[in-house]
Amino acid sequence: VFPASSKMPHKQPPRKQSINTGRGARKRDEDSGTEVGEGADEWAQSKATVRPPDQLELTDAELKEEFTRILTANNPHAPQNIVRYSFKEGTYKFIGVVNQLAVHFSQVGNLIPKDSDEGRRQHYRDELAAVSYQGSQESTKVVISETEILEEEEEPKESEAEAETEAGSQIDMPAAEAAEKVTEEELMTPKQPKERKLTNQFNFSERASQTLNNPLRDRECQMEPPPRTNFSATANQWEIYDAYVEELEKQEKTKEKEKTKTPVAKKMGKMAMKKMTSMESQSDDITKVTQAAKIVERMVNQNTYDDVAQDFKYYEDAADEYRDQEGTLLPLWKFQNDKAKRLAVTALCWNPKYNDLFAVGHGSYDFMKQSRGMLLLYSMKNPSFPEYIFSSESGIMCLDMHVDHPYLVVVGHYDGNVAIYNLKKPHSQPSFRSSPKSGKHTDPVWQVRWQKDDMDNNLNFFSVSSDGRIVSWTLLKSELVHTDVIKLKVEGGTKDGLDGLQLHTVGCGTAFDFHKEIDYMFLVGTEEGKIYKCSKSYSSKFLDTYDAHNMAVDAVSWNPYHTKVFMSCSSDWTVKIWDHTIKTPMFIYDLNSAVGDVAWAPYSSTVFAAVTTNGKTHVFDLSINKYEAICNQPVVAKKKNKITHVQFNPIHPIIIVGDDRGHVTCLKLSPNLRKMPKEKKGQEVQKGPAVEIAKLDKLLNLVREVKTKT
Amino acid sequence: MQAEVEETLKRIQSHKGVMGTMVVNAEGIPIRTTLDNSTTVQYAGLLHQLTMKAKSTVRDIDPQNDLTFLRIRSKKHEIMVAPDKEYLLIVIQNPCE
Numbered sequence: 001v002f003p004a005s006s007k008m009p010h011k012q013p014p015r016k017q018s019i020n021t022g023r024g025a026r027k028r029d030e031d032s033g034t035e036v037g038e039g040a041d042e043w044a045q046s047k048a049t050v051r052p053p054d055q056l057e058l059t060d061a062e063l064k065e066e067f068t069r070i071l072t073a074n075n076p077h078a079p080q081n082i083v084r085y086s087f088k089e090g091t092y093k094f095i096g097v098v099n100q101l102a103v104h105f106s107q108v109g110n111l112i113p114k115d116s117d118e119g120r121r122q123h124y125r126d127e128l129a130a131v132s133y134q135g136s137q138e139s140t141k142v143v144i145s146e147t148e149i150l151e152e153e154e155e156p157k158e159s160e161a162e163a164e165t166e167a168g169s170q171i172d173m174p175a176a177e178a179a180e181k182v183t184e185e186e187l188m189t190p191k192q193p194k195e196r197k198l199t200n201q202f203n204f205s206e207r208a209s210q211t212l213n214n215p216l217r218d219r220e221c222q223m224e225p226p227p228r229t230n231f232s233a234t235a236n237q238w239e240i241y242d243a244y245v246e247e248l249e250k251q252e253k254t255k256e257k258e259k260t261k262t263p264v265a266k267k268m269g270k271m272a273m274k275k276m277t278s279m280e281s282q283s284d285d286i287t288k289v290t291q292a293a294k295i296v297e298r299m300v301n302q303n304t305y306d307d308v309a310q311d312f313k314y315y316e317d318a319a320d321e322y323r324d325q326e327g328t329l330l331p332l333w334k335f336q337n338d339k340a341k342r343l344a345v346t347a348l349c350w351n352p353k354y355n356d357l358f359a360v361g362h363g364s365y366d367f368m369k370q371s372r373g374m375l376l377l378y379s380m381k382n383p384s385f386p387e388y389i390f391s392s393e394s395g396i397m398c399l400d401m402h403v404d405h406p407y408l409v410v411v412g413h414y415d416g417n418v419a420i421y422n423l424k425k426p427h428s429q430p431s432f433r434s435s436p437k438s439g440k441h442t443d444p445v446w447q448v449r450w451q452k453d454d455m456d457n458n459l460n461f462f463s464v465s466s467d468g469r470i471v472s473w474t475l476l477k478s479e480l481v482h483t484d485v486i487k488l489k490v491e492g493g494t495k496d497g498l499d500g501l502q503l504h505t506v507g508c509g510t511a512f513d514f515h516k517e518i519d520y521m522f523l524v525g526t527e528e529g530k531i532y533k534c535s536k537s538y539s540s541k542f543l544d545t546y547d548a549h550n551m552a553v554d555a556v557s558w559n560p561y562h563t564k565v566f567m568s569c570s571s572d573w574t575v576k577i578w579d580h581t582i583k584t585p586m587f588i589y590d591l592n593s594a595v596g597d598v599a600w601a602p603y604s605s606t607v608f609a610a611v612t613t614n615g616k617t618h619v620f621d622l623s624i625n626k627y628e629a630i631c632n633q634p635v636v637a638k639k640k641n642k643i644t645h646v647q648f649n650p651i652h653p654i655i656i657v658g659d660d661r662g663h664v665t666c667l668k669l670s671p672n673l674r675k676m677p678k679e680k681k682g683q684e685v686q687k688g689p690a691v692e693i694a695k696l697d698k699l700l701n702l703v704r705e706v707k708t709k710t
Numbered sequence: 711m712q713a714e715v716e717e718t719l720k721r722i723q724s725h726k727g728v729m730g731t732m733v734v735n736a737e738g739i740p741i742r743t744t745l746d747n748s749t750t751v752q753y754a755g756l757l758h759q760l761t762m763k764a765k766s767t768v769r770d771i772d773p774q775n776d777l778t779f780l781r782i783r784s785k786k787h788e789i790m791v792a793p794d795k796e797y798l799l800i801v802i803q804n805p806c807e
Contacts, residue, residue, distance in 0.1 A: 238769030289733055292792035292799040293718045295779055299790045300725050303805040385721060 075102040298381045305383060308332050312380075312654070317670040325624050327631045327672030329617060332654065333383040335360070335664040339391070340374045345658025347399040348647040353406035355651045356380040357387065360664050363395025363414055365644070370395060375411060375421060380666065390421055390430070400461065402450045410461050412445025418463050418473060418480070432480050434473070439482035441465035446510045452519070462514075464524060468506030470534075486539050488526060513556045517563055523580075525553025531568055533580060546583060548576060555598050561605035562696045569598040575610050577622075579700060586700060587626065591618055597645045603653075603674065605696045611635075611643040611657055619673050622699050631673055635665055727804045729787060734758055734798040741797070753789075757800055761793050 078100050083092040112119045233239075302309055312332050320327055340362040347361030362374040373395035377388040394413040402408040407423040411430075417440045419430035434440040443466035450461045451472070459475040468488040474481045488507035508527035515521040520536040521543070529549035532542040549570035559565035565586070569575045571594040576585035593612035601607035606622035610629075619631035636643060636659050645658045653669045723731050723744055732743035732750055738758035743750040765777040780791040787804040 236766060236770060238766070238773040241773030287712050287715055289794060289797050289799055290715050290718070292794040292797060293715055293722070295792045296790055296799050296801050297718055297722050299779060299781070299792070300722055300728060300801055300803055303788060303803050304726050306805060384725065
């Protein structure tokens with residue numbers, strides 16, 4: 001029979017029965033073991049109990065007496081009455097609290113807690129070595145777990161109970177502690193890469209918590225792509241230049257607008273202009289090709305008349321060297337128009353500004369056959385078609401182009417009217433016209449001439465007519481106002497008419513010319529063959545009279561260089577050159593046919609040309625040959641063709657000749673006709689008007705000497 | 711205005727030696743022609759490019775300058791091109807007939 005509790009230090013008689021009752025709360029695993037033991041004992045021995053001899057004999061009542069045994073944690077061996085001497089009171093005193101600690105086992109070990117300094121140091125050293133950190137980790141963990149367990153065991157009952165209760169109720173705490181320790185471990189090893197966490201059930205439990213994640217939602221917004229167009233352009237030097245020019249123009253326009261206060265009229269004009277431009281753009285596109293078409297037409301003509309153009313520019317008749325002193329006229333272009341086919345050329349005039357442009361007036365000299373008139377302007381660049389065409393009811397007898405305003409052409413008609421055409425305006429009607437009210441001539445106007453603008457800057461011109469009046473017309477705003485300057489009277493032509501009235505026979509003026517320098521002086525040729533020198537200021541008296549010709553004077557012309565010399569021609573077959581101070585002519589030339597026109601050359605004071613009705617053109621150079629023409633050439637094809645007018649081109653060495661069939665022929669002067677004074681060796685070639693004047697003077701002096709002698 | 715231009719073009723066409731005329735717009739598309747379609751298209755396309763090149767050349771050298779016209783003289787005939795702001799006028803002429 002085993003003693004029930006081997007743990008009881010007191011020697012007590014073993015009690016078989018009711019051992020369990022005396023015990024308090026005892027968590028001993030031996031309880032169940034004891035019962036088994038007892039049970040086994042009972043079964044094993046079925047004998048009667050053997051009393052030992054020294055067993056106490058107790059009464060039943062004594063046997064049933066319960067003795068309580070209390071198990072305490074007090075150390076039975078601990079003294080209960082320890083006294084100590086208290087020096088303060090001087091007596092021995094009982095110590096209240098006695099150490100109940102009973103050490104059962106103690107062994108000095110070499111384990112140190114991890115948290116201690118030495119432990120940390122060691123740990124750190126292990127990390128640095130880094131041999132098998134995992135192993136060290138495990139060992140440290142084991143160390144910790146062992147220390148924990150030891151601590152738990154050694155702790156007093158209460159704390160143990162607390163820990164257990166805590167463990168029972170809150171599972172988190174030890175785990176938290178363990179987790180804390182584990183995390184501390186990990187913090188201490190920052191340099192080591194993350195190792196695999198040892199997750200055992202003792203010190204690690206995976207705790208994860210999931211927060212409520214907001215559901216994600218995609219939000220998209222798509223717009224329509226902006227409209228795209230492809231743009232390509234070149235940026236050349238000239239495109240940049242064009243852009244700059246445009247910009248400049250815009251700026252200038254804005255500046256102008258700011259500066260000028262546009263009156264209503266101007267605005268209207270601009271509006272009209274804008275309308276025009278917009279209209280033009282709307283209208284058929286073909287109108288935009290006008291410029292190009294013009295150029296192409298000229299090019300085509302140039303091709304056709306290529307040789308002519310070449311001759312005009314470059315041909316110089318080499319044969320002139322062998323011709324002694326004579327020259328020739330090389331025919332170049334021929335200008336004609338269907339519409340003016342039967343009309344005679346009545347007037348020719350070169351444009352002062354554009355040297356290739358000339359005007360041709362068409363009309364009729366025949367008194368019986370009077371029809372319409374035409375004004376055509378040709379350019380040498382396009383011989384097949386005129387640049388401008390104007391038609392009129394009455395034949396044009398004369399025309400003149402203004403020097404300053406080369407777009408203004410004044411014409412005189414057979415019916416006595418005068419009109420001004422503006423080339424800038426496209427319509428074929430004249431801008432201004434005289435009428436019977438405004439004092440037109442009663443006879444054909446034979447010559448018109450522009451004058452310088454008067455003091456009010458109004459345009460004015462003169463006209464001479466067979467009705468004996470020389471009229472000055474002024475263009476005031478939009479009207480032609482006339483002023484009779486002179487009335488030509490025939491001297492000695494007064495007759496006594498009825499009732500004692502004196503009838504004056506009126507002279508018929510047929511030609512006039514104004515002096516180049518002396519503004520007021522001009523010459524008038526009349527039908528009677530007289531030439532009067534007149535002044536604008538004196539209306540009744542002539543400055544001088546010359547008995548020039550036997551028939552009507554067809555043309556008078558001052559010398560372009562010499563201020564004293566003028567020339568006249570007439571149907572009496574003669575051309576005469578005068579010095580206006582001398583009553584008799586200096587030179588007289590007989591051309592065997594009625595002379596239609598005579599003209600001085602612009603490049604020399606001694607050269608002039610005369611055209612006759614037998615179709616011949618005569619060119620004279622007084623410095624070479626005083627008595628004969630140096631060129632005498634039939635110009636027109638048919639003999640019946642009368643040449644009516646001749647004009648020199650101011651720049652080029654060509655002349656235009658008009659005939660009564662309506663054709664205009666352009667001729668080039670050969671070098672002999674254009675001779676300049678020969679340079680003497682060692683002397684500079686002098687050019688200019690002075691030379692020309694001197695040249696002519698010399699000739700005149702010769703003649704004068706001859707005259708004075710005779 | 712329009713009648714004058716039409717007349718001018720007519721005159722050019724009836725001039726001595728002129729084989730054909732055509733008006734080409736800025737993109738090289740013929741607007742008006744007196745020749746047959748295939749020839750016109752060919753001339754228009756080629757000459758348009760050439761004219762642009764010539765114009766570019768002239769202006770690159772001096773931006774203040776501009777091309778007035780272009781003449782190509784070949785054995786058989788002469789092609790004349792007059793460029794305008796928006797149009798091109800082409801005339802083919804045989805000068806020595």
